[in-house]
Amino acid sequence: xxxxxxxxxxxxxxxxxxxxxxIKRMFGGAxxxxxxxxxxxxDGDDVYLKAxxxxxxxxxxxxxxQFAPFEDKPAMKMGYYCLSSEDxxxxxxxxxxxxxxxxxxxxxxxxxKPSETKxxxxxx
Numbered sequence: 001x002x003x004x005x006x007x008x009x010x011x012x013x014x015x016x017x018x019x020x021x022x023i024k025r026m027f028g029g030a031x032x033x034x035x036x037x038x039x040x041x042x043d044g045d046d047v048y049l050k051a052x053x054x055x056x057x058x059x060x061x062x063x064x065x066q067f068a069p070f071e072d073k074p075a076m077k078m079g080y081y082c083l084s085s086e087d088x089x090x091x092x093x094x095x096x097x098x099x100x101x102x103x104x105x106x107x108x109x110x111x112x113k114p115s116e117t118k119x120x121x122x123x124x
Contacts, residue, residue: 003029003044011047015040017091018098039098039105041067041080047088048080049101052108056081058100 008023008030015021015032022033032040032047040049048067051059059081067080087093 003042007042007044011042014088014094015047015098017095018102034102034105037102037105037109039101043067047083048078049083049097050104050108051079051081051101052104054107055100055104059097 003025011032012021012023018034020034024031024033029041029043031038032042038050040047042048046065049059049064056079064081064083066077067082068077083094083097087097
């Protein structure tokens with residue numbers, strides 16, 4: 001099932017508080033990017049924010065539901081947590097939670113750089 005453009009437009013409008021957010025469709029949903037790094041995704045019904053070791057506890061303390069992409073495999077979960085409709089409507093809460101997701105995305109990108117550099121050097 002393809003994601004509805006009206007839903008994407010609504011989410012893009014709400015996330016505009018962060019700056020220039022780009023959206024890329026993928027696997028029936030979409031990813032939200034800031035400065036080329038994905039910090040959130042949607043399955044069309046909900047927006048999920050990226051978490052890592054440093055932010056996971058904050059999302060879990062707020063009772064945010066973890067992203068499980070396959071209905072037939074509920075134990076298979078990814079490191080993204082669902083925004084409540086209240087948080088999505090509250091600019092301050094949205095900014096605070098998205099900032100955590102952006103920081104997690106940036107840390108993930110920093111962790112990947114050393115291995116990418118090693119691969120590039122080995123090809124030289």
